[in-house]
Amino acid sequence: MSVPQPRLLEQIAGIIGPQHLLTAGAELEPFLTDHRELYHGRAFAVAQPGTADQVAQLLALCNAHRIGVVPQGGNTGYCGGATPDDSGAQLLISLARLNRIRAIDALNYSLIAEAGCVLADVQRAAAEAQRFFPLSLGSEGSCQIGGNLATNAGGVHVLRYGMMRDLVLGLEVALADGRLLSSLTRLRKDNTGYDIKSLFLGAEGTLGIITAASLKLFPSIRAAATAFAAVRDPRAAVELLSRVREASGDRVSSFELIPRLAVELTARHIPGVRDPLDGVHAWYVLCELTSARAADTLDAMLAECFEQALEDGLLEDAVLARSERERSALWRLRETIPEAQRRDGASLKHDISVPVGAIPEFIERAGRWVHDNVPDGRLIAYGHAGDGNLHFNINQAPGADRAAFLTRSETVKRAIHDLVREFDGSISAEHGIGQLKVLELERYAPPVELELMRAVKRALDPNGILNPGKVLRPLQPEAQERSS
Numbered sequence: 001m002s003v004p005q006p007r008l009l010e011q012i013a014g015i016i017g018p019q020h021l022l023t024a025g026a027e028l029e030p031f032l033t034d035h036r037e038l039y040h041g042r043a044f045a046v047a048q049p050g051t052a053d054q055v056a057q058l059l060a061l062c063n064a065h066r067i068g069v070v071p072q073g074g075n076t077g078y079c080g081g082a083t084p085d086d087s088g089a090q091l092l093i094s095l096a097r098l099n100r101i102r103a104i105d106a107l108n109y110s111l112i113a114e115a116g117c118v119l120a121d122v123q124r125a126a127a128e129a130q131r132f133f134p135l136s137l138g139s140e141g142s143c144q145i146g147g148n149l150a151t152n153a154g155g156v157h158v159l160r161y162g163m164m165r166d167l168v169l170g171l172e173v174a175l176a177d178g179r180l181l182s183s184l185t186r187l188r189k190d191n192t193g194y195d196i197k198s199l200f201l202g203a204e205g206t207l208g209i210i211t212a213a214s215l216k217l218f219p220s221i222r223a224a225a226t227a228f229a230a231v232r233d234p235r236a237a238v239e240l241l242s243r244v245r246e247a248s249g250d251r252v253s254s255f256e257l258i259p260r261l262a263v264e265l266t267a268r269h270i271p272g273v274r275d276p277l278d279g280v281h282a283w284y285v286l287c288e289l290t291s292a293r294a295a296d297t298l299d300a301m302l303a304e305c306f307e308q309a310l311e312d313g314l315l316e317d318a319v320l321a322r323s324e325r326e327r328s329a330l331w332r333l334r335e336t337i338p339e340a341q342r343r344d345g346a347s348l349k350h351d352i353s354v355p356v357g358a359i360p361e362f363i364e365r366a367g368r369w370v371h372d373n374v375p376d377g378r379l380i381a382y383g384h385a386g387d388g389n390l391h392f393n394i395n396q397a398p399g400a401d402r403a404a405f406l407t408r409s410e411t412v413k414r415a416i417h418d419l420v421r422e423f424d425g426s427i428s429a430e431h432g433i434g435q436l437k438v439l440e441l442e443r444y445a446p447p448v449e450l451e452l453m454r455a456v457k458r459a460l461d462p463n464g465i466l467n468p469g470k471v472l473r474p475l476q477p478e479a480q481e482r483s484s
């Protein structure tokens, strides 16, 4: 750092107001550990700007003094992207005060939200305008739109509406040198050159700090049918998905695969959750159809499809939610699996995706490997099977030694990710890279893709101040890198 800290702090306070600059240890603490408690970092201060211009000015200042900045939204990310390193030389920028919905355009089916808006508040604002914003995650009560954009979040509606990337019309972004990119277009068609906004989606704060976004809205949901069904095996689940998509005219908005162990763990650890079916079954799906037409008889459609599946031996049992309360109970079971897993002990997590049709074979082969090689672990492969995304997690078995179990993580990760590569899959389907998977990205990304990523980083952040060490390792000066 080339300026004495007190002077720098004064300058930061001058930009955002002294009351929005935190420097005392206890005030900083909540910002310095990630949600999964995998990382703990240090920062010399936390800045809480209230406008996009203030974010841009902070970046201009930090760029001039070569100070690393770490943007943070709701701090619910799974890869340590929002946690500073342990040098104590970085500035954490919290976006929480940028929390205004700037505009809603119901006729254009769009809204403009600032980066610090909590996802659930954006969903609510859309609903008040008789519109629907489809991004939906277990963390929606605390994650922020900026974090969702920066991680290109997925969630339970990807099958129908796509990832966060697919829900964006335009962005406002503070660049490393302090310029503000104002591209909050509400257009759906705009073929004027490169799609610059795409660069910042999924970049995890390494190319710019997103301050606002223009987002797509959809017609409100007026009919829904939700079912929890026991299926013979993952192959039957995938076949069922295909049938329900066809029979419902593609009205499936969620299709989640859930193994028996996840049902047992949520019922054991989460108050109020119970097994919705009587018998014991190896695999389940949570399937939801939705429609904007109140007159659509989705329950009947789903029931008819399930009856045929039962006859054909794909389904073993099923229950349809008959009220909003029953629907919420089914979703609570699904959404609390991560928490139940956490309460049950240590787990080795892999957020992977493979083509939907390959899910059964992947689970079979990877499951066999786990069975043969991780005797102190229990497989919980669950998730958004409708879009090919599995949280392929292995929990510590009852009575297993936590430390010994965790020492297996590298070996297990290598085996699972190598298999993912064999299936043309992804080693990070929706959670991003952060600091957790930097080396994994290096190992599995096509070399030309990595080169292009580094070139983009160098072009947009030549001094490497934006979230250093996340996604990519800190870049060497160009000449040095070429010769090494």
Ligand SMILES: Cc1cc2nc3c(=O)[nH]c(=O)nc-3n(C[C@H](O)[C@H](O)[C@H](O)COP(=O)(O)OP(=O)(O)OC[C@H]3O[C@@H](n4cnc5c(N)ncnc54)[C@H](O)[C@@H]3O)c2cc1C
Residues within 6 Å of the ligand: 035, 070, 071, 072, 073, 074, 075, 076, 077, 078, 080, 081, 082, 095, 115, 136, 137, 138, 139, 142, 143, 144, 145, 146, 147, 148, 149, 150, 151, 152, 153, 154, 155, 156, 204, 205, 206, 208, 209, 210, 211, 338, 430, 431, 434, 467, 470
């Ligand atoms: C219970 C639970 C369930 C979850 N379910 C899902 C799921 O289904 N699908 C899914 O995709 N994820 C899921 N997640 C992970 C997480 O909620 C998402 O990654 C979310 O998008 C992160 O948002 P955040 O505001 O908390 O971001 P943070 O954790 O604060 O930050 C995440 C990354 O984005 C960067 N960042 C934050 N704000 C900005 C900004 N304004 N500009 C630039 N960079 C920024 C940070 O530097 C960091 O690299 C879940 C998490 C939990 C705890």
